[in-house]
Amino acid sequence: MNDHEFKRFTDAATHCEMSNAAFLAYAVDKAARDLNRTAAEIATEREVLDELFAARRHLGRIHGLFNQVAKALNSGVDAPHLEAGVEAVRSAARRMEDAADALLAHRDGGAPA
Numbered sequence: 001m002n003d004h005e006f007k008r009f010t011d012a013a014t015h016c017e018m019s020n021a022a023f024l025a026y027a028v029d030k031a032a033r034d035l036n037r038t039a040a041e042i043a044t045e046r047e048v049l050d051e052l053f054a055a056r057r058h059l060g061r062i063h064g065l066f067n068q069v070a071k072a073l074n075s076g077v078d079a080p081h082l083e084a085g086v087e088a089v090r091s092a093a094r095r096m097e098d099a100a101d102a103l104l105a106h107r108d109g110g111a112p113a
Contacts, residue, residue, distance in 0.1 A: 005075070009023070009024075017060070035049045040074065045106075045107075048099070048103055049103070051099075052099060052100055052103070053091070059089075059092070059093060059096065062089055066086075066089075069082065
């Protein structure tokens with residue numbers, strides 16, 4: 001648990017007028033009572049992280065392809081649909097950033113990323 005997570009944990013316990021140990025025991029018991037929901041919450045976050053990492057790899061490959069396009073353009077090749085391709089990549093990158101920001105905000109309890 002990092003410092004930010006520990007502070008959020010202790011602040012939550014204080015807000016509920018519980019000791020850290022009592023709050024933790026209550027939270028663990030609540031999670032254990034509904035294992036399907038707990039497992040789904042963990043799996044969903046893991047799946048989102050996996051997809052974000054995959055998207056980052058794909059954007060890296062696209063970067064390499066754009067370098068090849070730039071080389072071709074510098075040799076005089078015509079690229080009539082280049083702007084549409086560039087905009088599609090920009091849109092995908094923005095969606096990926098938004099998804100990462102949303103995930104971080106969720107992990108930080110709704111705080112802006």
